[in-house]
């Protein structure tokens with residue numbers, strides 16, 4: 580029986596998390612440890628200057644879970660550093676409400692939680708769906724359970740996580756599964772400047788939802804075709820091709 584840690588960034592009350600926790604029971608022994616509030620777009624962070632709490636909770640289906648005051652990546656660190664004993668064989672983060680495509684992976688707490696597991700040397704999957712709170716998370720979670728079995732059967736190279744994005748399954752089943760590369764997100768952020776009731780200016784980063792550039796083989800493209808996108812992400816962000824050129828700059832200290 581494999582041991583699976585389930586977490587997310589939308590918080591313990593998310594239906595996406597709950598569906599995942601239920602479906603993964605087909606694969607192994609599930610431990611759920613998730614943040615006590617929504618950490619979406621919180622990126623990868625480590626709480627270093629205040630204590631972290633973990634409290635037991637019961638999910639609506641009656642299964643036990645734990646809730647933490649920490650970030651998504653804190654939840655994974657807490658579990659792997661000893662809260663979960665023995666440690667998990669696989670970490671799955673999600674199902675996030677809203678896709679995480681292209682540069683989203685740098686903002687995403689969902690992806691950060693999976694990345695935290697990979698830093699510790701464990702295989703991990705981050706899962707997001709292009710939907711709102713009412714999405715068909717159960718169907719999505721059943722696909723993730725099948726993927727999790729594949730990961731355990733075949734293994735993943737060290738340093739790799741799988742970033743999975745699903746189309747909205749309320750519109751029907753997906754048209755396929757595509758192994759993709761990261762695509763290009765286009766953010767439509769707009770700076771909104773307003774005044775608070777005391778007359779001081781405040782700023783809000785607003786604007787329309789991000790769109791994407793649809794290039795064949797990219798995650799954005801797969802979702803546009805209503806396919807499930809699976810992007811392997813590596814911890815090593817080095818852009819090796821440019822190293823010889825930079826060496827050619829002959830940089831020296833003096």
Ligand SMILES: [Mn+2]
Nearest residue numbers: 588589619675
């Ligand atoms: Mn989220």
